Amino acid sequence: MPNYELKAEQINALSEQVSNASCVVVGDYRGMTADQMDNLRKLSRSENVHIKILKNTLAKRALNGTQFSCLDDVLKGPVMLALAFEEPGSAAKLIKRVMKDVDVLSVKGLSLGDDLLGPEQLTAIAELPNREQALSMLLGNLKAPTTKLAQTLQQTYTKLAYALNAYNDTKAN
Template identity: 30%
Template sequence: MKTRKAKEQIVKELKEKFEKASLVILTNFDGMTVAESNKLRRSLKEVGAEYKVVKNTLMRYAYPGTPVEQIKDAFTGPTGIVFAFDDIVAAAKALKEFFEEKDSKLKFKAAVVEGKVADVEMIKQLASLPGREELLGQLAFTLKYPVNAVAWSLDNLFQKLVTVLENVKAEKESA
């Protein structure tokens, strides 16, 4: 049994996570094995997200004043929480894969994305977006393209100039 001080520390940490997380998803993990739970934790950790299971009574002390308060009615039964702080798309993708596994017992309860309540369809749409790395690659290409276009145009211009000068030289030599 945890001491009052330990419980207060858990509530404080949860409140901080509820305030900082860009994505908070509540799940029902009823019937999951320890191996499945560990697999879920690993897949989320790989993308910078976190999965926690805490008693609902402690969560009820942590959510007041945070965006998670909007989904307080979902804190019933066995509840696991997914926290994503940076790359919410990657976390949504990892969770979606887990939801869609053949024998997955993990169930969606509720979610808050960037301070707004979201349903399972919104999480699936979020998971279908390009990830952070892909978006950064697209941005790099977009920033690089104009520079490449100017370089190509200048190179093409110089080639045309050389061709014109060679034609002028050939005309003067033949005259």
Template identity: 30%
Template structure:
């Protein structure tokens, strides 16, 4: 790999890392091509970039980003997962894959400039994803008007029952 290719890799990775709100470093040593392909497919579905970058190039690329702190922890084989929208989705994909693969391992990460160890990433994966949170908020927002309408419907219904009872009572009084 010549200098120009390295500079291009650094520039591309820097641009991705600068946009990402979460970056997770993983160990992929000993994984098969099929496992890596499966992991990349799952990451792609979740909107996550997963790529292997040499540590020296990654250190240069991570400078002046929120994830610059990761540079000092890079050792051995490293692959980077970068998430742009939902950090929980990234954590869930990687944690679930780590459960099924014996050779894949979460090392550490950085969420919006804050360092996370492997346990922190696992804890993040237990949180609800952005769509789950949005549906919960929407359900809560819809509950108030729904309950309000239901309350008035019940009042009208009870009023109608009272009128029907009065009518039935008058009809019985006339029949007697």
């Protein structure tokens, strides 16, 4: 198989993965040891994050035509793509956690869709709640007014009972 056909297959496969992703983080991995990279890959498998290291030209072609085409500007030098599929913040959480241990790993940019976000936004994206946490927060907020109403009504009946009990005690004496 000629080299250009192989590259075309790689581009199509990566483009399909990127179009299914919910978040892409572009990082600079220069200076990472093989052990650090292995650790990153192991952690990424457990978090359902795909790590891709490839040439910029292939990455640009794969990102072209997807919602992450805005990342073309940060594809300079050696880059690593971290693709999150189920939870948008999972790639950012993984990279942030690894950056604590690996000083040479840095973020060039990230995207949740059509907008390019800078490296300073990594923490904000990493702190996004996952789907279960967001749903539980929503249910808690929906449940709060009815709970407060029930507590208020209960307190009214309790105060009435105390008042009647006190009145009954004064009549008994």
